[in-house]
Amino acid sequence: MRLVVCALTLLLGGSLTVAVAAPTQAAVDPDVAVRITGVSPAELRDGATVTLTGTITNRGEERWTKAQAYLVIARTPFTTRQQVSDAVESQASYTGERVVELDSIDEVGTLAPGSTRPFRVRVPYAQLRVSGAEGVYPVGVQVLATAEDGTRDNAAIARATTFLPRLDRDSARVPGGLVWPFVLPDRLGPSGTWMDAPGLAERVAPGGQLRNLLDQALAAPSDGTSVVLDPALLVAVDDLAEGRRLPRDVRLDQTQRAAARTFVEDLTSLSRRVATWTLGYARPDWLALSRSDAHDRLTGTIERATSSALAQFQVSGRRVTWPTPGGTTLDLLQQVRGSGDRPVIVTRDAVPDWEPRLGSVVTRRTKSGPVPLFVDAGLDVGVPGGATVATLRQRLLSEAALASLERSADADSKADAFVLVDPRWNPGDADDAFAGAFDPDFVTPEDLEDLMTTRRAAYTGDVARTADARPLSQAQVTAVEQLAREGGVLAGLAVEGDDLAARTDRTSTGLLSTAWRSDRAEGLRAATGALGRVRSELGRLAVEGPPAITLSSAEGSFPLTVSNDTDTAVRVGVRISASNPALRIPDVAPVQVEAGERRTVTVQVDVGDQTSSTLTAQLISPDGTAVGRADSFNVRSSRVGVALWALMGAAGLFVLFALGRRFLRGRRATAETPEETPTDG
DSSP states (O other), rough: OOHHHHHHHHHHHHEEEEEOOOOOOOOSSSOOOEEEEEEEEEEEEOOOEEEEEEEHHHHHHHOOOEEEEEEEEEESSSSSHHHHHHHHHTOOOOOOOOEOOOGGGGGEEEEEEEEEEEEEEEEEEHHHOOOOOHHHHHEEEEEEEOOOTSOOOOSEEEEEEEEEEEEOOOOOEEEEEEEEEEEEOOOTTTTTSSSHHHHHHHHHEEEEHHHHHHHHHHHHHHHGGEEEEOOOHHHHHHHHHHSOOTTTOOOOOHHHHHHHHHHHHHHHHHHHHEEEESSSOOOBBHHHTOOTTTHHHHHHHHHHHHHHHHHHHHOOOOEEEEOOOOOHHHHHHHHSOOOOOOOOOEEESSSSTOOOGGOOOOOOOEEEEEEEEEOOOOTTTOSSSBHHHHHHHHHHHHHHHHHHHHHHHHOOOOEEEEEOOTTOOOOOOSSTTTTTTTTTTTTEEOOOOHTTTSOOOEOOOOOOOOOSSSOOOOOOOOOOHHHHHHHHHHHHHHHHHHHHHHHHHHHHHTTTTTGGGHHHHHHHHHHHHHHHHHHHHHHHHEEOSSEEEEEEESSSEEEEEHHHEESSSSSEEEEEEEEEETTTOOOOOEEEOTTOOOEEEEEEOOOOOOOOOEEEEEEEESSSEEEEEEEEEEEEEEEHHHHHHHHHHHHHHHHHHHHHHHHHHHHHHHHSOOOOOOOOO
């Protein structure tokens, strides 16, 4: 092949451009990946030499030799986003033509299994043979190589593509910016500990995915930077730093804990410095909630969990809802509308009638009122090659160039260039960050708040009425609703219940996270486990009365013992109910019972005309909710003894009366008898 190219090159005066057919599969799946890590210049100009650098990694088991890297570019540019989308969806050869001048080909050499080799292709402007028209030129790299059996196919074994914009100096300026999402990748498991604490610690340590993402966001120009923040990420990483909620077999060393602490500090600092939109705590599954009768109650739980976490780290920002792809429906938009100023992040598929001329933020009317939508319509979706800092910068500039062309052709167009970064993306340790991202004259750095404060276009098109995504099970949502309700009761009992209430809200909300969709069985087990722990705590509160009570009169008192076997001081009252509905006993006012303490309270009772009844003592929270274990016992009145004493008293009086009467009779008889006259002898 190389000999043929050389021969043709000599015949044609040292220059040849080969048209590339539509991508085909090689005889053997090569499993070779190309990453473009450098693009120079950032925008195409006359006389410029285009240089692409990067790496080629052989991830397969095949050994490839005589590997060569070629620059590929289209002769004419795309002028609309729709052209790019159509080309990607049709899998056409939109990259262009392979430049095969000998001095533009990089001899990479041998690609052994598992190896990574650098490449550098450099082509002067004259050899590109582009039309020079305004627009966005797809440009990329293709790799050809010889297989182990000696065959060499003209089809590339690997390719990567990016874009080069070209506009005149007096082009319309458009707003553009980078949106950096930071979302918690971990979950609290059934045992109440972080399921992948070591993995999270690795992600936030130097060289980790989240640390690299944060470093790039910190290095990007502040004027064009926005953050979408999941406050649960701050809570989880702070737990790592402080050694909280870790599995028993996980121990983090001081270096790991220090890295976690630094990550929290840097992320909060960035969030305070730039425009920040805050997600609901742990990115709840709003699709599942929109189908639940407990939506309103759980929305309040999510709101409290989010607010407490943001307050803990002193971060503020506009609230935003981010459903998963395929999870946006019209019903969902109506339920998450809130006050009307909370945007919903949607994919291009969720709003099929959206056009770039409407802008990235549009307004959609619902039965509940207007809802702002931030449309994530990535220009490079489906484009071959892994995303890098260089290709992300080129995407931003290319979207800005297409938006500028749109505005030049349409005076009413609101087209812009806002790029939502993939939260799973690992940018690596690139040094140049986004230098020059906002240097071209056709782009002005702005943030999401700038978009929200401008007049938005209305989106009147369709929104899906049914979702493609599969939400969390309603069994899990129901268990979480019970957890939130009963956990709130437990927190309401605690003397210092604010922290407990915040933990309960966060635990409940975390169990509604979309992250559980990938493991519904484990999610349900985690929800029922957390509910069981709360119920167990409530069951450790009890009240106990005497086996039986005998009152000496209609009124009296008796003792009750309140037991608190939890680890928290609580305030509880007691409610006494009687089997006889005619008997009513006032509640015992709440008393404080320390952790592990047993306290006796006295109950005053008036049984009135009742002689006996069965009483049930039940602990209650300050708001009157029944809690803990109840106890039943009998109470009797001894008023029958009083009657007996009265009867005995009456009998005594009768006896005294009888004796007195007899005595009086005896006296009268003695008085009436004549005296005897003494006689002689």
